Amino acid sequence: MKHHIERAPLFEALTKWKDKKPVSFHVPGHKNGTVFSKYWNADQLYRSLLSIDATELTGLDDLHAADGPIREAEHLTADLYGSIDSRFLVGGSTAGNLAMLMAVCTEGDLVFVQKNCHKSVLNGIRLSKARPIFLSPVVDSESQVATGLTIESLKKAIARYPSVKALVLTNPNYYGMTIDLKPIISYAHEHGVAVLVDEAHGAHYAREPFFPRSAVHYGADLVVQSAHKTLPAMTMGSYLHIGHECYRNAINDYLEIFQSSSPSYPIMGSLDLARHYLSSLSDEQLENLLREINKFRQQLKELSGITVIGKNGIAYDRLDPLKITVQVRGISGYELAAQLEEEEIFVELADPLNVLLVCPLAYLPDHFEKTRNAFEQISSRIDPTITDMTLQPVTWMEEDMTFPAYSFKELDTMNKKEIDFEKAAGAIAARAIIPYPPGIPIVMPGERISVGKIRMLATVIKGGGHVQGFKENMIEIAIEEE
Known part of the structure; x- marks a missing residue:
């Protein structure tokens, strides 16, 4: 090295x-x-x-x-x-x-x-x-x-x-x-x-x-x-x-x-x-950094109403120690991000359930302390009578394998129009519909839009998420020939 x-x-x-x-x-x-x-x-x-x-x-x-x-x-x-x-x-x-x-x-x-x-x-x-x-x-x-x-x-x-x-x-x-x-x-x-x-x-x-x-x-x-x-x-x-x-x-x-x-x-x-x-970075420096990040992670986990996502089940093999995903009982990830921003703490992303913190490749004690204090304040405001998250989990991976109804090349030749997204079930998406961040599509171009995808999109919008391919409740669809 x-x-x-x-x-x-x-x-x-x-x-x-x-x-x-x-x-x-x-x-x-x-x-x-x-x-x-x-x-x-x-x-x-x-x-x-x-x-x-x-x-x-x-x-x-x-x-x-x-x-x-x-x-x-x-x-x-x-x-x-x-x-x-x-x-x-x-x-x-x-x-x-x-x-x-x-x-x-x-x-x-x-x-x-x-x-x-x-x-x-x-x-x-x-x-x-x-x-x-x-x-x-x-x-x-x-x-x-x-x-x-x-x-x-x-x-x-x-x-x-x-x-x-x-x-x-x-x-x-x-x-x-x-x-x-x-x-x-x-x-x-x-x-x-x-x-x-x-x-x-x-x-x-x-x-x-x-x-x-x-x-x-x-x-x-x-x-x-x-x-x-x-x-x-x-x-x-x-x-x-x-x-x-x-x-x-x-x-x-x-x-x-x-x-x-x-x-x-x-x-x-x-x-x-x-x-x-x-x-x-020496091995000792990395060991010390990860020790401090784990200490910070544990401090958040000990707060009432705070959940820090850990390695559970079989959905993945390892968790990157630089990433900390947090949920707070009773509020959405979007609401949590907004509360943190009031304290001048800006997270990487929010989704309907979580916020994501990306830790630096260096120990910055003031940053960790300020963030911990903010979470302590948020924890103290949680209504103890609330037991469930405000938003119910939404599963949007509906099929194991999806072959879009139309290729990108075919889509380029089709006429398009905008419709209310709530009325789009069964229509062909003309473009990807993407919450950003994280930039991961809910609906793929050429895909037939399902009721489940509409519900997922509604959840993101209701929570205050930013969505690309969506404007004023309208999305673009491709018109199929009869």
């Missing part, structure tokens, strides 16, 4: 370039931060960052033809994660998901897709013109959130659709619930199925045994991670790990399409530093 700790080649190159006090007659127009708005002292706030907001200058390399410090930084990343190659992403995991689906799938290919996928996976399938078959994950009984696939569901799907080209997994889920990937990836490969993994929430999984193992370890063909979600990287900074040589050229080609020709050097530099930060 010493090799990882000693170098941050791209950040070093940016720092050396800045220290030369270069005169800019090139883009970007802020000229190394010397020309910038003074509105609300914006120039002061942005100055240090703009000093390294460079472009493809001598010594700073080129993301799309990297052979200098960017390439060295990517090699160090691949070395840490155990991939044959890794690429920096400046368009988030979205860019990586689009690239990996286009690199593997062509028009008409059958693709198994874990139903609680991110919307970018759906967009990648749409662009590739593949035919998705959605596989329902297990639902955790305590939190009522979808986790991951079982080996039994995969075996059943392959038996029914033996010509399937690829399997797209989402692991861990948003809440840090991680399944045992080893048998699933092995079985898929035994049947000639490529395995693509959206591991957006697992960029820190390189440091097992403190965290669950990455899909890279189990031989997944392509893995995408959002470094900015749990590592100290700038928003949109992500990694794409290549596990099989046959996809390297195609990935490079599609990243040129889906990534900007003017990639952000601050984002790329932060990816280099995030890898350096993760690898430089």
Whole structure:
């Protein structure tokens, strides 16, 4: 691990370039931060960052033809994660998901897709013109959130659709619930199925045994991670790990399409530093951090009316220690999030039952103490006569396997109209309907909308959730020919 700790080649190159006090007659127009708005002292706030907001200058390399410090930084990343190659992403995991689906799938290919996928996976399938078959994950009984696939569901799907080209997994889920990937990836490969993994929430999984193992370890063909979600990287900074040589050229080609020709050097530099930060944490530091997080978790569990989701049942194999999912008796997750915001505490997401806290890869005692105090106040206000949650759990994974009535390609040619969502039972969804966060669709494009999905959507809306593909009680449907 010493090799990882000693170098941050791209950040070093940016720092050396800045220290030369270069005169800019090139883009970007802020000229190394010397020309910038003074509105609300914006120039002061942005100055240090703009000093390294460079472009493809001598010594700073080129993301799309990297052979200098960017390439060295990517090699160090691949070395840490155990991939044959890794690429920096400046368009988030979205860019990586689009690239990996286009690199593997062509028009008409059958693709198994874990139903609680991110919307970018759906967009990648749409662009590739593949035919998705959605596989329902297990639902955790305590939190009522979808986790991951079982080996039994995969075996059943392959038996029914033996010509399937690829399997797209989402692991861990948003809440840090991680399944045992080893048998699933092995079985898929035994049947000639490529395995693509959206591991957006697992960029820190390189440091097992403190965290669950990455899909890279189990031989997944392509893995995408959002470094900015749990590592100290700038928003949109992500990694794409290549596990099989046959996809390297195609990935490079599609990243040129889906990534900007003017990639952000601050984002790329932060990816280099995030890898350096993760690898430089000692075992002792990680042990101490997890001890403090577990202490905080236990303090919340001891409060009256507070439930902290733990590892129960068979819905998942391990729980990411950086993720803490909390319920409060008598109020919805949305109400709980609003109460926490009154104390200037902002959670990652809320759903009808839960809020999700994402802990940092560093112990910040003031943050933990303030949050604990807020939960103590909330706990003290709970009506002791209330015994059940306000909202009843809703199960929306209705079928084990869903083959949409219409493909994305067919949907593109169909006429559309908007109708009241409460009257949409039996209609064909023209677009995905997605509570955001977490960005996981309730209804898939081309899917026939069920009464159960309408009820789930109503629950999210009633609770105050934000929904994409929904506006003023209206959703868009595709008109079927009679």
